[in-house]
Amino acid sequence: MNARTLSRGAVAVAVAAALSAGYVAGTRHADPQIISAAHAAAMMPAEAAAKTGIPDFSGLVETYGPAVVNISAKHVVKQTAQRSMQQLPVDPDDPFYQFFKRFYGQFPGFNGGDSGGGGGGQDDVPSASLGSGFIISNDGYILTNAHVVDGANVVTVKLTDKREFRAKVVGTDKQSDVAVLKINASNLPIVKIGDPNQSKVGQWVVAIGSPYGFDNTVTSGIISAKGRSLPNENYTPFIQTDVPVNPGNSGGPLFNLEGQVIGINSMIYSQTGGFQGLSFAIPIDEAMRVKDQLVKTGHVSRGRLGVAVQGVNQTLAESFGLQKPVGALVSSVDPDGPAAKSGLQAGDVILAVNGTAVNDSTDLPSQIASMKPGTKATLDIWRDKSKKQVTVTLGSLSDTKVADKGTQGSEQGRLGVAVRSLTPQERSGTSLTHGLLVQQSSGPAASAGIQPGDVILAVNGHPVTSVQQLRDVIAKAGNSVALLIQRDNAQIFVPVDLG
Numbered sequence: 132m133n134a135r136t137l138s139r140g141a142v143a144v145a146v147a148a149a150l151s152a153g154y155v156a157g158t159r160h161a162d163p164q165i166i167s168a169a170h171a172a173a174m175m176p177a178e179a180a181a182k183t184g185i186p187d188f189s190g191l192v193e194t195y196g197p198a199v200v201n202i203s204a205k206h207v208v209k210q211t212a213q214r215s216m217q218q219l220p221v222d223p224d225d226p227f228y229q230f231f232k233r234f235y236g237q238f239p240g241f242n243g244g245d246s247g248g249g250g251g252g253q254d255d256v257p258s259a260s261l262g263s264g265f266i267i268s269n270d271g272y273i274l275t276n277a278h279v280v281d282g283a284n285v286v287t288v289k290l291t292d293k294r295e296f297r298a299k300v301v302g303t304d305k306q307s308d309v310a311v312l313k314i315n316a317s318n319l320p321i322v323k324i325g326d327p328n329q330s331k332v333g334q335w336v337v338a339i340g341s342p343y344g345f346d347n348t349v350t351s352g353i354i355s356a357k358g359r360s361l362p363n364e365n366y367t368p369f370i371q372t373d374v375p376v377n378p379g380n381s382g383g384p385l386f387n388l389e390g391q392v393i394g395i396n397s398m399i400y401s402q403t404g405g406f407q408g409l410s411f412a413i414p415i416d417e418a419m420r421v422k423d424q425l426v427k428t429g430h431v432s433r434g435r436l437g438v439a440v441q442g443v444n445q446t447l448a449e450s451f452g453l454q455k456p457v458g459a460l461v462s463s464v465d466p467d468g469p470a471a472k473s474g475l476q477a478g479d480v481i482l483a484v485n486g487t488a489v490n491d492s493t494d495l496p497s498q499i500a501s502m503k504p505g506t507k508a509t510l511d512i513w514r515d516k517s518k519k520q521v522t523v524t525l526g527s528l529s530d531t532k533v534a535d536k537g538t539q540g541s542e543q544g545r546l547g548v549a550v551r552s553l554t555p556q557e558r559s560g561t562s563l564t565h566g567l568l569v570q571q572s573s574g575p576a577a578s579a580g581i582q583p584g585d586v587i588l589a590v591n592g593h594p595v596t597s598v599q600q601l602r603d604v605i606a607k608a609g610n611s612v613a614l615l616i617q618r619d620n621a622q623i624f625v626p627v628d629l630g
């Protein structure tokens with residue numbers, strides 16, 4: 132499998148060439164009404180499409196393009212830090228290598244195309260990166276990505292009328308990748324904020340930004356998916372598009388056909404660092420919530436549940452008696468966290484939070500994180516093949532992580548494992564009170580991914596403390612079981628098809 136990189140889109144300083152891509156809308160039969168070019172340009176794309184059958188983005192760009200800005204961030208970095216980035220090993224067969232490497236666009240020691248710098252010392256070397264942003268208030272507040280201005284000493288904002296302003300970084304939030312800037316100006320052009328929840332997959336969208344430093348570049352495409360959860364980005368339900376987005380588009384707006392901003396272009400999925408058809412934007416409602424907190428307090432507070440969760444597939448659903456694979460399966464509970472204090476247990480499946488369904492485990496972190504610490508949350512859970520409710524008083528994410536994510540035994544014929552009880556030393560070393568250590572794995576267990584060294588803690592939510600108990604539970608089980616195992620200091624449920 133070829134390696135792929137999901138990259139934040141901050142921009143490179145030097146550009147040898149730029150590629151552009153365009154879309155041609157498929158025509159359809161429309162009313163035989165003649166629309167002049169000037170008239171079409173004055174309309175929003177949705178209105179133009181309704182009258183001509185083809186969206187015309189020129190009115191949108193003319194109206195809101197002046198509110199999109201170019202952002203230049205100057206940094207001071209260590210020369211050796213850049214060299215270490217150059218020497219990172221690349222494994223093309225690992226699809227997750229640098230999956231979330233950000234496109235910082237920093238070239239320490241850049242001089243006429245030599246981005247490496249010659250020395251091996253620790254001297255401070257200036258560098259710069261470029262990105263995009265957009266004005267949300269006529270008194271100078273600007274939204275962009277946190278990674279665009281991360282570590283910057285000087286941030287400069289350039290408008291389309293060539294005016295430049297030194298910007299103050301009001302606040303940044305790396306979790307959401309949102310930053311708020313402020314420039315000292317008035318009567319500025321602003322964008323119109325929309326509701327991303329009203330957008331639909333398949334609708335046209337437009338990006339304006341500064342790819343590779345080319346100011347106010349316009350590209351278009353469609354919404355490919357919504358609520359997209361990405362590895363290591365637990366708290367943002369991204370909007371996926373096929374809008375051509377390249378380094379430098381980071382922080383720029385994503386418009387709908389009504390000329391409203393529904394997202395902030397943030398990252399791309401790419402093998403090369405350039406656009407390959409997969410772009411991701413932060414929903415603007417999420418960004419505005421972050422903005423409000425940054426402006427008011429300078430930081431962002433998020434709720435914390437104190438559990439690790441995993442997805443529910445069909446086999447796990449059958450094991451727990453669920454009619455369909457939905458919800459977030461609790462694989463472990465922080466013993467000192469809010470969930471533990473409310474009686475939440477490993478093996479519970481969280482189906483809803485305050486009445487809002489949790490269709491997938493990826494839904495839960497953003498739902499919890501969007502709530503304020505100290506808030507009471509009512510969780511609908513599935514336990515022992517029936518629904519129950521648990522009320523949890525949420526903690527603060529800053530405390531610790533939020534919902535993320537011996538006797539010798541004989542071969543267990545139906546399951547396919549050889550296990551033994553943990554020794555007292557093993558229990559004290561792992562803080563486990565019970566469990567069976569897997570020594571060999573074959574058959575159904577091996578097919579499900581059970582490995583020697585795993586510790587089986589429970590079967591279908593029931594703790595196992597002896598080899599005989601495991602044998603008895605497996606003998607009475609149906610066609611599938613869910614094993615709770617401890618592996619590498621983490622607990623996960625593994626569904627096993629027993630046939």
